[in-house]
Amino acid sequence: MALAYIGIGTNLGKKEENIKTALKEIKSLPGTRINKVAALYETEPWGYAEQDWFLNTVCEIETALTPESLLEALLQIENKMGRVRSIRYGPRVIDLDLLWYEGEKRQEEKLTLPHPRITERAFVVLPLLELWPEAEINGVVLKSIAEKLRQEQGIKKFKNL
Ligand SMILES: Nc1ncnc2c1ncn2[C@@H]1O[C@H](COP(=O)(O)OP(=O)(O)OP(=O)(O)O)[C@@H](O)[C@H]1O
Numbered sequence: 001m002a003l004a005y006i007g008i009g010t011n012l013g014k015k016e017e018n019i020k021t022a023l024k025e026i027k028s029l030p031g032t033r034i035n036k037v038a039a040l041y042e043t044e045p046w047g048y049a050e051q052d053w054f055l056n057t058v059c060e061i062e063t064a065l066t067p068e069s070l071l072e073a074l075l076q077i078e079n080k081m082g083r084v085r086s087i088r089y090g091p092r093v094i095d096l097d098l099l100w101y102e103g104e105k106r107q108e109e110k111l112t113l114p115h116p117r118i119t120e121r122a123f124v125v126l127p128l129l130e131l132w133p134e135a136e137i138n139g140v141v142l143k144s145i146a147e148k149l150r151q152e153q154g155i156k157k158f159k160n161l
């Protein structure tokens with residue numbers, strides 16, 4: 001079994017329900033269990049401003065799936081939940097990012113590991129640190145950048161699930 005972290009985001013429709021549905025779908029993937037889920041955070045849109053705030057969280061899973069089959073499964077969940085791809089960094093019902101998978105590295109367009117934009121995003125770093133306080137991504141100790149990201153980007157804890 002491999003340990004992995006998945007970033008979850010939504011800013012369309014019933015956001016909290018979208019996150020709960022995504023968690024149910026992740027839990028039902030073959031050979032996969034959810035260990036823990038961080039709090040839900042309301043977060044300022046990153047990368048494309050003209051859209052509603054997001055609800056974000058991160059979950060820790062253990063899985064028997066390979067990184068490639070896990071990513072494929074996450075993309076299928078996005079499609080099943082009605083994700084339509086249009087604007088880059090634009091609004092979406094659900095966005096599932098494979099953030100980290102057991103220290104594996106990949107450098108392909110289809111799958112980059114660790115996820116290449118983790119250290120730029122308060123909405124990933126803060127929930128990830130709840131689950132993994134010592135997290136280090138590509139040589140960056142995440143707790144050393146958390147406060148700066150928190151001050152630069154709008155983010156507030158909404159609730160624990
Ligand atoms: N670690 C990863 N997690 C999720 N998708 C990835 C990863 N590495 C590469 N990808 C690829 O990125 C493609 C586009 O993903 P998506 O449309 O969700 O991007 P985005 O959410 O707009 O941007 P971002 O990836 O910065 O969150 C996916 O089809 C997937 O193959």
Ligand SMILES: Nc1nc2c(c(=O)[nH]1)N=C(CO)CN2
Pocket residue numbers: 008009010043044045046047048053054056088089090095123
């Ligand atoms: N706050 C926030 N901003 C985003 C998010 C997200 O999940 N949260 N996802 C995006 C997709 O690339 C683009 N911008």
